[in-house]
């Protein structure tokens with residue numbers, strides 16, 4: 528990057544750092560902007576000074592990775608840095624320039640492409656510009672700060688080691704205030720799960736875990752969150768096998784009568800580095816998978832499993848847990864909010880990329 532542009536980037540990044548901290552204390556320091564496919568797009572303010580810039584990157588996602596199941600095969604990602612306070616005009620200018628750039632990319636017309644902008648969820652200025660340019664809010668990165676025992680007397684802070692044995696769960700008592708009000712109808716629904724057992728999964732559980740993992744892929748496909756591919760099932764199985772072998776104690780099964788009914792998989796901080804930079808520094812885990820079989824939903828199984836996992840994560844010193852959910856998944860957003868998560872980033876997409884306007 529030429530030094531003049533480098534100065535502009537540094538200057539804007541300083542302003543963005545202050546702005547992001549004012550918006551949301553869990554946003555990270557803005558990272559340095561690496562090289563894009565061309566010189567950064569620049570938006571000038573009324574005073575003629577740079578008000579924002581955007582760097583476009585073209586990503587081709589390999590068919591032999593699961594990343595192609597969780598998004599389009601080709602991605603055009605615009606990283607934006609906006610000085611504020613009102614960023615609407617700057618976003619509008621950057622997106623107009625970006626659309627002109629994408630118009631010239633022959634592969635942006637392909638079906639399996641997307642134009643993507645990651646946006647701080649609490650930055651409400653500029654949202655109208657994103658909508659006006661045809662972007663849709665597809666997914667949310669949500670965050671949960673650890674609950675230390677003193678912070679929430681109602682949470683079950685039962686420290687458990689990664690090798691903790693199976694434990695009987697008590698979904699009937701909404702242990703976390705976020706999980707339910709404890710009224711009679713909820714208690715009777717929960718009593719359908721008296722024999723729920725939660726235990727860490729191991730290599731011998733490969734079939735059970737891989738099948739539940741595929742349940743999430745199929746469910747999320749309804750919202751475009753996942754795009755099942757010919758290789759998806761084999762890749763899910765291979766990654767599950769590797770994770771169960773490499774990271775014992777980070778996958779949990781809930782069972783009823785010996786049958787698996789729900790699954791939670793977490794990436795420990797060592798594996799979650801790819802997403803950890805989306806929040807403040809600290810021990811950050813990524814909750815990769817949450818799935819309850821259709822016939823067992825809405826009875827408190829999911830809440831019981833997640834409460835168990837949270838108590839383990841808290842005991843292991845995890846500061847922040849991140850996860851993705853599809854914006855229009857009618858089950859996941861309310862569930863995660865009850866379980867203590869809130870939006871940190873939203874991902875806006877136009878599919879195919881050429882539909883950015």
Ligand SMILES: CC(C)(COP(=O)(O)OP(=O)(O)OC[C@H]1O[C@@H](n2cnc3c(N)ncnc32)[C@H](O)[C@@H]1OP(=O)(O)O)[C@@H](O)C(=O)NCCC(=O)NCCS
Nearest residue numbers: 698713717817818819824825826827828829830852858859
């Ligand atoms: C999202 C999901 C994991 C939630 O699991 P769940 O077991 O249905 O969740 P819970 O039963 O704990 O909570 C859901 C409902 O039960 C109620 N509930 C929660 N705790 C309860 C308790 N102790 N007693 C009685 N009811 C309870 C909740 O109020 C909620 O009510 P609702 O059905 O009216 O919304 C599950 O719906 C699912 O697997 N969905 C498909 C896959 C998916 O979306 N995964 C997440 C991807 S990010």
